[in-house]
Amino acid sequence: MEIKRKKTRVINVGSVKIGGSNPIVVQSMTKSKLKNKTAIIKEINELTNVGSEIIRIAIPEEESIYQLKSLIDEGVFKVPVVADIHFDYNLALKSLDIGADCVRINPGNIGYMDRVSKIIKKAKDKKAAIRIGVNSGSIEKRILKKNNGNIVDSMVESVLKYVRFFENHDFYNFKVSAKASSVLDTVNVYEKISDKIDYPLHLGVTEAGPLFRGSIKSALGLGILLSKGIGDTIRVSITGKSSIEVKAAYTILNNLNLRKRGxxxxxxxxxxxxxxxxxxxxxxxxxxxxxxxxxxxxxxxxxxxxxxxxxxxxxxxxxxxxxxxxxxxxxxxxxxxxxxxxxxxxxxxxxxxxxxxx
Ligand code: SF4
The missing domain is CATH 3.30.413.10 (Sulfite Reductase Hemoprotein, domain 1)
Incomplete structure (x- = not known):
């Protein structure tokens, strides 16, 4: 059986193309603290060696910007880097200024949309990408209330709202994720989103759990979606080593004949x-x-x-x-x-x- 992938637009995250007929991109996120330089460099190298094609790093505070900058300046990243930002839009602007290839934001927790506009403008200037990352745990209360507490509908509405907002700013170099910790909700949300937009989708089951359960949940959620042709880049989330997440991602893709590695x-x-x-x-x-x-x-x-x-x-x-x-x-x-x-x-x-x- 050959999986027919849904046609999506192609976006650029640094040198990596996501979407269209490009191979499904495997990515991961570091777990070491940025301030522990030896550990973070070791982890980045490990991730690159096992085939992580994009690496995301949490930027929780101002200091992280300087720490990330020194890694970028020293050429530690052999693959594009994504700065993961919550709440503070200034950290997103600064990450883009120092050379992050993409920022991951949840516009809902950035607060004011004029701040999101500033991030979009900066990404446009820097020719960088943005990942709109909606999570089931952080949906705007107003949207949740409007949908009578229905998580799936609220997530879909949030995504569509942000997509239109980005389009209204003439910005199209973005991908979308809408992760829920329930496998069925995740599948449901992505199916609905995939019917409505053609931007590349970043798949993941968020907070999937420890190695054994997390791998099964991820394989189920991602496997169902990928087998329907949905998904352009994936991240397996496990409470465990990040290199194992990458290996798990390839195992899923290999078994669906979508990638061949290992x-x-x-x-x-x-x-x-x-x-x-x-x-x-x-x-x-x-x-x-x-x-x-x-x-x-x-x-x-x-x-x-x-x-x-x-x-x-x-x-x-x-x-x-x-x-x-x-x-x-x-x-x-x-x-x-x-x-x-x-x-x-x-x-x-x-x-x-x-x-x-x-
Ligand atoms: S391969 Fe041989 S040993 Fe293994 S389960 Fe089958 S019959 Fe048993």
């Missing part, structure tokens, strides 16, 4: 036929493969009976037996070696695959 690991659930500690072996394989950028399918199967057959599409796989394990490529057995040395053999063949020798 490995897919096929592993069996184990059963009474399994003779090895497959849980720890799979973790080891995950570790070995965690930094691979090339799209590869790896398989780790608990028995030789079903292993090669079940993983016949895998580029490289292992199927364990009582004492020996089979190493196979594209479902065909390459060699059989003792269980305790199979991982070394696997790693060797994997390196050949990465280099393109196989």
């Amino acid at each position: 490995v897919d690991i096929v592993s069996c659930p184990t059963c009474g036929r399994t003779e090895v500690d497959l849980y720890s072996i799979v973790s080891e394989v995950e570790n070995i493969a965690s930094d691979i950028k090339k799209p590869l399918k790896l398989a780790v199967m608990g028995c030789i009976v079903n292993g090669p057959g079940e993983a016949k599409d895998a580029d490289l796989g292992i199927a364990f037996g009582n004492e020996k394990a089979a190493l196979f490529i594209k479902g065909k057995v390459l060699k059989r070696v003792k269980n305790d040395i199979i991982i070394d053999e696997f790693e060797k063949e994997l390196n050949k695959l990465i280099k393109g020798d196989l």
Whole structure:
């Protein structure tokens, strides 16, 4: 099945194009404090290495502007940077002045619309982008009341109001997000918005939760929308490491055939036929493969009976037996070696695959 993406306008966030037929952009947000320079640089580098194509940074106070400026001036960012602003429109203006490629604002919490006008004017002058970010937790009370407390309708109304406002300022280089912490509300809101506007949509399930639950919620919410062709850039939010968010985002996109990056690991659930500690072996394989950028399918199967057959599409796989394990490529057995040395053999063949020798 091929997903037909909804046609959206193309916008520029620094060097990255979002929307139209451009690949769905993966982005993330740093969690380290800007004042902890060593930690924030480490995190930015990690995010870039795992494929975050845009990095967003919270700008909570005036000092953050100087800290962000020094990172920009020192060339720390290899990808566009988005300044995340709440309440204080001056911080948005200053972020754009020091070279942020985009600011994320929720016009509702900037307060007065004349302040939003100033941000729009500045973004226009700087050829920067704006993300209109409406969140279920911060809807204007007046709009919420008008919609009898209906979150979805209130979010849609807020978004449309801000979009028209931006258009009235002749500013079109913006994208829109409307995140709710409920998966169904998120899906509902984005579907409605996507029917009404053609600006690129930034998808996310906000405050999705810890790793296990957050990944499932994000995969559900984003997966449903992406499968309907909705979404031009995504961020997975997890209470955990930001690099994991990026890996989760690629896993979602890979499984929908929307992007190809990194490995897919096929592993069996184990059963009474399994003779090895497959849980720890799979973790080891995950570790070995965690930094691979090339799209590869790896398989780790608990028995030789079903292993090669079940993983016949895998580029490289292992199927364990009582004492020996089979190493196979594209479902065909390459060699059989003792269980305790199979991982070394696997790693060797994997390196050949990465280099393109196989
Ligand atoms: S691959 Fe073999 S060990 Fe794994 S679940 Fe299937 S039958 Fe059981």
